[in-house]
Amino acid sequence: MPEKIAHIAIAVKDLKAAKELFSKLLGAEAYHEEDVARQRVRTAMFRVGQVTIELLEGTDEGSPVTKFIAKRGEGIHHISLEVRDIEAEIARLRNEGFAFVHDRPEQGANNSRVAFLHPRSTNGVLIEISEHAQPRGR
Numbered sequence: 620m621p622e623k624i625a626h627i628a629i630a631v632k633d634l635k636a637a638k639e640l641f642s643k644l645l646g647a648e649a650y651h652e653e654d655v656a657r658q659r660v661r662t663a664m665f666r667v668g669q670v671t672i673e674l675l676e677g678t679d680e681g682s683p684v685t686k687f688i689a690k691r692g693e694g695i696h697h698i699s700l701e702v703r704d705i706e707a708e709i710a711r712l713r714n715e716g717f718a719f720v721h722d723r724p725e726q727g728a729n730n731s732r733v734a735f736l737h738p739r740s741t742n743g744v745l746i747e748i749s750e751h752a753q754p755r756g757r
């Protein structure tokens with residue numbers, strides 16, 4: 620079962636400008652930036668308490684984030700729920716009747732493994748489940 624909200628991801632057209640804006644909004648700099656080639660996104664992450672706000676910019680026209688913005692404009696792209704065992708969670712949710720965008724977990728940011736539920740099975744909200752690499756020395 621999901622243990623917490625790992626992050627809320629926001630689709631943005633211009634990551635550099637959005638990063639500046641969110642730095643002002645949150646009074647802190649991004650703690651992590653990464654190009655996630657597999658997902659065709661560039662990301663900047665901010666911490667707000669236990670939750671991360673993740674800004675996402677598509678890296679090319681074929682990026683799901685670029686397509687999302689073309690269709691719906693900038694805004695909340697997905698909510699990520701953290702799980703301990705992603706395979707077990709995919710099996711549990713399939714059993715409950717949820718549809719997934721992909722069959723298997725994919726590589727996400729920060730060495731996480733992620734899987735997206737199809738928004739048609741979750742009231743139009745794209746939900747990601749993510750399993751995070753074991754934190755070392757923390």
Ligand code: CO
Pocket residue numbers: 626628673697699747
């Ligand atoms: Co995510």
